[in-house]
Amino acid sequence: MTEKKDKKEVLYSLIGIAVLLIVIIILEKTIPSTSILFSVLKKGAIYSLAAVSMNLLNGFTGLFSLGQAGFMLIGAYAYAILTMPVTIKLSDSVYKYYDCIVGFQLGLIPSMIIAGLIAALFAFLIGLPVLRLKSDYLAIATLGFAEIIRAIFQWDTIGPLTNGANVLRKYLDLTDVTLPFSNIPFPPTLFIFIVAGICIAIIKMLIDSSYGRAFKAIRDDEIAAEAMGIGLFKHKEMSFIISSFFAGISGALLSMYQYTVQASQFKTAMTYEILLIVVIGGIGSISGSCIGSFLFIACNEWWLRFLDESSNNILGLNIMRSGFRKVVFSIIIMIIVLFFSKGIMGEKEISIKRMVDRLRRKKPKPAVEEGAK
Amino acid sequence: MSDNVLRLSDITMQFGGVVAVDNLSLEVNEGQIVALIGPNGAGKTTAFNCITGVYEPTNGQVSFYDKVIVSNYPHGKMKKLYKGSNADKYVHEKILNPTPDKITRKGIARTFQNIRLWKSMTVFENVLTAKHLHAKQNIFTSTFRISHAEERRMREETALLLEEQDLLRFRDELATSLPYGLQRRLEIARALATSPKLLLLDEPAAGMNPQETQELGEFIVQIREKYGVTILMIEHHMDLVMQFSDQIYVIDFGELISHGTPAVVQADQRVIDAYLGVVEEDA
Structure with a gap:
């Protein structure tokens, strides 16, 4: 692909992102903020970031890791502890049974970055032994570590830091986001979209760089990659650390969105949800992960809600009850997996340029799909 | 400055009780094309894997430009099991077992017996990715496009290399969609x-017909001239080996049975026996 084409592609993508952000701004101005649409959009964007960071590992480096929830937990806790005002830490309202040992408070953005860095540090340490394993064994080991992290965060002994198994709350959340140098509240959905968007853009840039190519080489053929001078352990460790950094940031975003954080919430089921999003969207496709994430959240929390209401009857059968949504949802997932065995996007990416080109041509010519950048 | 490029000294590779390569010593000099031949299962690829760091040899040393890059002696569990010779010769040397990527960084590149191209990548990306090991950019400068000049230089070099190998017209095709012969050529270009x-x-002519084999031989000679590389190859096509190599090493059951110029090796009775079998007198 020549550089000229590349530049055009970037330009179109930027226009696409700008349009998306403007739509969000307009939505936030017109629709009341209590609408379920916004919680779906927010959670969708947060899960997009988590899924893309998992995709960097599973889809682009070929490391089947299941530790995502653990790193999100670290990010969420780090963020909550760092941004909680000191007066609340000292009072009994949150740390009821412990004396909090973190006697300072940081700003919102620095805390978020530090949350990512702490998750990355844990990834570095866990990666040292674990990344020497392959495929299934790696999955089991990372899964185990995620569970260990969850257990440790609930441990009494480090209660002064993590408040034991109790809830953390009253830290800086989405309502505390303001425009820089003022007190005007920043639109919350827009904020999450911007943060998640920047992170996803960085991951995309990484994947297109020389290191990203080295990651893909490891995924395609480890032996060949090593024979061509790509240090396996070094590059796997890099990918693991970066993936966890962004998982940590998505954890921080999740804690902002939820107003409360508790370790028991970051179960293995959460990792599976993210894995499901990655698989449905397409392993090795960033736009696939984003689409998958919004579809998953929308189906799970919004569009299929009506199935749970037992007052709705179909053909006079009283089959609808709480939980029926999950049955339908499972069937939808099975259909997707049967008909799109490589996920919605496969390994391709959405390209606005290609869509524009196709519209201009008007005649729907059998398009060259492999051009996916 | 000696013109010795690669030297294997008493390399022995033992898997459990099986000695795959036994006391193999060979030398490759600057600018030569050296062939390593032998019947199936003779231990040729194992020898390759010992040089490139895939296996750690049980005993012996590998030197590259007179510098020891791999060194080992029977230790641990192998101490009791070891069946080869020269067990004490390298005991006082430091054990060196670098990973394959470190060997490649030193300047030894290889191809594989069964083609191992990166499947999801285009022809261009396959070669470009192989340039990653000499890149000076770190992960941040590379992600945020700060080292753009280096990236551009890598792309230019890749395009040039592909042009020289007559592969540039396929640059945006998937590597695996190329015909077999071109995939082999791409693998050499990537190396x-x-x-x-x-x-x-490692068996560059596997699965090729006589004409393709002939072309490949000329291609190998061309590469040597153009890039100033020294070549060590494993090959089964005797016409290719006899026509193009300067030195031939023959191994059988892991042992070196003959070496010398093609004419010398061809006349060696032990080589003929190894390939055709020995006529038993009683039969």
Whole structure:
């Protein structure tokens, strides 16, 4: 692909992102903020970031890791502890049974970055032994570590830091986001979209760089990659650390969105949800992960809600009850997996340029799909 | 400055109780094309894997430009099991077992017996990715496009290399969609992209017809002239080996049975016996 084409592609993508952000701004101005649409959009964007960071590992480096929830937990806790005002830490309202040992408070953005860095540090340490394993064994080991992290965060002994198994709350959340140098509240959905968007853009840039190519080489053929001078352990460790950094940031975003954080919430089921999003969207496709994430959240929390209401009857059968949504949802997932065995996007990416080109041509010519950048 | 590029000294590779390579010593000199031949299962690829760091040899040393890059002696569990000779010769040397990527960084590149191209990548990306090992950019400068000049230089070099190998017209095709012969050629191009001084080719002509084999031989000679690389290859096509190599090493059951110029090896009775079998007198 020549550089000229590349530049055009970037330009179109930027226009696409700008349009998306403007739509969000307009939505936030017109629709009341209590609408379920916004919680779906927010959670969708947060899960997009988590899924893309998992995709960097599973889809682009070929490391089947299941530790995502653990790193999100670290990010969420780090963020909550760092941004909680000191007066609340000292009072009994949150740390009821412990004396909090973190006697300072940081700003919102620095805390978020530090949350990512702490998750990355844990990834570095866990990666040292674990990344020497392959495929299934790696999955089991990372899964185990995620569970260990969850257990440790609930441990009494480090209660002064993590408040034991109790809830953390009253830290800086989405309502505390303001425009820089003022007190005007920043639109919350827009904020999450911007943060998640920047992170996803960085991951995309990484994947297109020389290191990203080295990651893909490891995924395609480890032996060949090593024979061509790509240090396996070094590059796997890099990918693991970066993936966890962004998982940590998505954890921080999740804690902002939820107003409360508790370790028991970051179960293995959460990792599976993210894995499901990655698989449905397409392993090795960033736009696939984003689409998958919004579809998953929308189906799970919004569009299929009506199935749970037992007052709705179909053909006079009283089959609808709480939980029926999950049955339908499972069937939808099975259909997707049967008909799109490589996920919605496969390994391709959405390209606005290609869509524009196709519209201009008007005649729907059998398009060259492999051009996916 | 000696012109010795690669030297194997008493390399022995033992898997459990099986000695796959036994006391193999060979030398490759600057600018030569050296062939390593032998019947199936003779231990040729194992020898390659010992040089490139895939296996750690049980005993012996590998030197590259007179510098020891791999060194080992029977230790641990192997101490009791070891069946080869020279068990004490390298005991006082430091054990060196670098990973394959470190060997490649030193200037030894290889191809594989069964083609191992990166499947999801295009022809261009395959060669470009092989240039990653010499890149000076770190992960941040590379992600945020700060080292753009280097990236551009890598792309230019890749395009040039592909042009020289007559592969540029396929640059945006998937590597695996190329015909078999071109895939072999691409694999060699990819190995050349790591700027090696020594190129190890593992059965480059496998599955090729006589005409393709002839072309490949000329191609190998061309590469040697153009890039100044020394070549060590494993090959089964005797016409290719006899016509193009300067030195031939023959191994059988892991042992070196003959070496010398093609004419010398061809006349050696032990080589003929190894390939055709020995006529038993009582039969």
